[in-house]
Amino acid sequence: xxxxxxxxxxxxxxxxxxxxxxxxxxxxxxxxxxxxxxxxxxxxxxxxxxxxxxxxxxxxxxxxxxxxxxxxxxxxxxxxxxxxxxxxxxxxxxxxxxxxxxxxxxxxxxxxxxxxxxxxxxxxxxxxxxxxxxxxxxxxxxxxxxxxxxxxxxxxxxxxxxxxxxxxxxxxxxxxxxxxxxxxxxxxxxxxxxxxxxxxxxxxxxxxxxxxxxxxxxxxxxxxxxxxxxxxxxxxxxxxxxxxxxxxxxxxxxxxxxxxxxxxxxxxxxxxxxxxxxxxxxxxxxxxxxxxxxxxxxxxxxxxxxxxxxxxxxxxxxx
Ligand SMILES: Cc1cc2nc3c(=O)[nH]c(=O)nc-3n(C[C@H](O)[C@H](O)[C@H](O)COP(=O)(O)O)c2cc1C
Numbered sequence: 001x002x003x004x005x006x007x008x009x010x011x012x013x014x015x016x017x018x019x020x021x022x023x024x025x026x027x028x029x030x031x032x033x034x035x036x037x038x039x040x041x042x043x044x045x046x047x048x049x050x051x052x053x054x055x056x057x058x059x060x061x062x063x064x065x066x067x068x069x070x071x072x073x074x075x076x077x078x079x080x081x082x083x084x085x086x087x088x089x090x091x092x093x094x095x096x097x098x099x100x101x102x103x104x105x106x107x108x109x110x111x112x113x114x115x116x117x118x119x120x121x122x123x124x125x126x127x128x129x130x131x132x133x134x135x136x137x138x139x140x141x142x143x144x145x146x147x148x149x150x151x152x153x154x155x156x157x158x159x160x161x162x163x164x165x166x167x168x169x170x171x172x173x174x175x176x177x178x179x180x181x182x183x184x185x186x187x188x189x190x191x192x193x194x195x196x197x198x199x200x201x202x203x204x205x206x207x208x209x210x211x212x213x214x215x216x217x218x219x220x221x222x223x224x225x226x227x228x229x230x231x232x233x234x235x236x237x238x239x240x241x242x243x244x245x246x247x248x249x250x251x252x253x254x255x256x257x258x259x260x261x262x263x264x265x266x267x268x269x270x271x272x273x274x275x276x277x278x279x280x281x282x283x284x285x286x287x288x289x290x291x292x293x294x295x296x297x298x299x300x301x302x303x304x305x306x307x308x309x310x311x312x313x314x315x316x317x318x319x
Contacts, residue, residue, distance in 0.1 A: 001219075001220070001221065001222060001238075001242060002029040002030070002192075002220055002221035002222075003027055003028055003029055003221065003222055003223075003224065003235045003238060003239070004028070004029060004030040004031070004032060004161075004192065004221055004222070004223040004224070005017065005020060005028060005030070005031045005032060005223075005224065005225075005228060006032060006194060006223045006224060006225030006228075007032040007033055007034045007035060007065045007090075007092075007134075007225075008034060008225050008226075008229070009034040009035060010034065010283070011034075011229065011283065011284070012031075012032075012033070012034060012225075013033075013034065013051050014033075014050070014051050014052075014056040014057060015263065015266045015267060015270060016263065017031045017033075017057070017060065017062070018056070018060075018266070019259055019262045019263050019266065020228065020232055020259075021059065021060045022262070023232065023255060023258060023259040023262070024228075024232040024233055024235065024236060024259065025060065026235075026236055026239070027235045027236055027238070027239035028060075028235050029061065029221065030061050030062075030063050030221075031057075031060050031061065031062045031063070032062075032063045032064075032065050032090055032134075032223070033051055033052060033062060033063070033064045033065050034051070034065065035065045035066065035067035035092045035095065035106075036048050036051075036052070036064060036065065036066050036067065036077065037066075037067050037068065038066070038068050038070070038073035038074070038076060038077045043076060043077040043080040043081075044077075044080070052064050052081070052084060052086070053084070054084060054085055062086070063086075063088050063089065063090050063132070064081050064086055064089055064090070065089075065090040065091070065092050065134065066078075066081075066089055066090070066091055066092065067091075067092040067095060067100065067105055067106055068091075068105060069103075069104050069105045069109050069112075069115070069116075069119060070119075071118075071119050071122035071123050071126070072122075074091070074119075074123055075122075075123065075126045075127065078127055078129055081129070082129060086129070087129060087130055088129065088130040088131075088132065088158055089129050089130070089131060089132075090131075090132045090133070090134055090161070091123075091131065091132070091133050091134070092105075092106050092134055093106065093107065093109055093110060093116075093133055093134060093135040093136065094106060094107050094134050094135055094136045094163050095107055095108075096136070096167045096168075096169075096170050101167060107136045107139070107166075107167035108167070110135070110136060110138055110139055110144065110148060110167065111139050113147055113148065113151060116148075116151060117151045117154070120151065120152075120154070120155050121154075124155055124156075130158035131155075131157055131158055132157055132158040132159045132160070132161060132192075133152065133157060133160055133161065134161040134163070134194070134223075135148065135152070135160065135161065135162055135163070136163055136164075136165055136166060136167055137162065137163075137164050137165065137166055137176060137179050138166045138167070139166055139167045139168065140166055140167075140168050141166065142164070142166055142176045142178075142179045143179075144166065145164075145179050145182065145183070146182070149182070149183060149186055149187060152187070152189065153186075153187065153188040153189070155189075156189070157189040157190075159189060159190050159191065159192050159220070159221065160183070160187055160189045160190070160191050160192070161191075161192040161194055161221075161223055162180055162183055162191060162192070162193060162194065163175070163194045163195045164176040164177065164179045164180045164195060165195065174196065175195040175196050177206075177209060177210055180193060180210060181210055184210060184213075184214060184218055184219060187218060190218055190219075190220050191218050191219045191220070191221075192219070192220070192221035192222065192223050193206065193210075193219055193221075193222050193223070194222070194223035194224075194225070196227075197222060197224055197227050197234075198226065198227040198230060198231075198234075199227070199231075199234070200237050200238060200241045200247050200249075201247070202227075203222070203238050203241065204241070204247070206222075222238070226287060229284065229287035229288065230287045230288065230290040230291070231290065231291060232256070232259060233249065233252065233255075233256075237249050251291060253319065256291065257319055260288075260315070263280075263281070263284070264277065264281055267280050267281065268308075274307055274308040275306075277308065278305060278306075278308065278311055281302075281311065282302065282303055282305075285299060285302050285303070292318060295318060298314055298317050298318045299318075301313075301314035301317070302314045302315065302318070
């Protein structure tokens with residue numbers, strides 16, 4: 001099985017990806033960038049270019065993700081991405097955010113199946129890049145997916161990454177494994193599963209319920225997002241489970257501390273002012289606190305910190 005880092009806008013930028021790669025990258029096969037949106041006058045703004053520039057992505061397999069519903073814009077950005085050396089590009093058909101979906105992009109695009117089909121047709125006629133799709137299963141009804149899969153089956157994708165929730169569910173409830181199972185049985189493209197794998201036990205359950213009947217090894221990859229944010233060693237633990245059946249792991253606090261310090265220091269170098277760094281680190285602690293059960297009091301101190309010195313003191317106390 002291959003393992004991928006999911007794109008997480010505002011979190012898995014190049015600083016996070018590099019830190020994961022250096023401290024927990026063993027077993028990570030692909031790193032997806034948060035979505036890039038084509039701009040009217042240029043493909044990338046300075047922040048986006050900074051994220052995808054090859055010098056910030058050395059030694060890892062990075063896949064840029066594009067969010068658009070215009071084939072013309074996609075083909076323009078695709079040329080610029082290829083000029084930077086990228087041969088594989090992912091298209092976002094899953095973003096549920098109101099501002100994106102209301103413009104018919106991300107998961108919003110799934111409501112316009114004819115337009116989506118035309119978009120893919122134009123893209124495949126005009127590109128030599130390897131194209132993968134990251135898709136939700138519909139807008140309101142999980143059974144929307146049957147029609148979507150008929151469309152996806154018309155194209156030769158690098159892979160089809162499925163987050164089996166509909167747009168309206170955002171991240172609530174549980175993923176619709178029965179729909180993913182339908183994809184395993186009916187997709188002409190190879191599949192990557194994404195959604196709510198937070199532990200070895202979750203992965204084991206996915207294996208038992210879906211992957212064991214994996215039709216011709218059609219599911220060749222698992223993409224993880226919040227599970228990695230909560231526990232960066234998760235991929236390594238899944239690999240160990242696959243190779244040796246190991247299910248229990250000790251928390252390597254000193255490695256996690258080095259990973260944390262690397263992130264903090266790299267954000268310091270990249271961003272101006274304590275507040276921006278604090279914002280980034282606090283957002284991560286929302287997930288990382290899972291590694292420190294019953295430490296709500298110290299987490300409160302981290303959240304309340306207004307200066308980096310206060311933040312550092314709270315983190316020292318936590319460790
Ligand atoms: C804060 C946040 C930002 C996200 N940004 C993106 C994004 O830029 N592109 C994308 O395709 N999905 C994005 N997602 C969705 C994730 O890639 C992933 O599909 C989702 O979190 C489910 O996987 P998980 O349960 O492993 O986290 C985002 C999710 C979150 C929580």
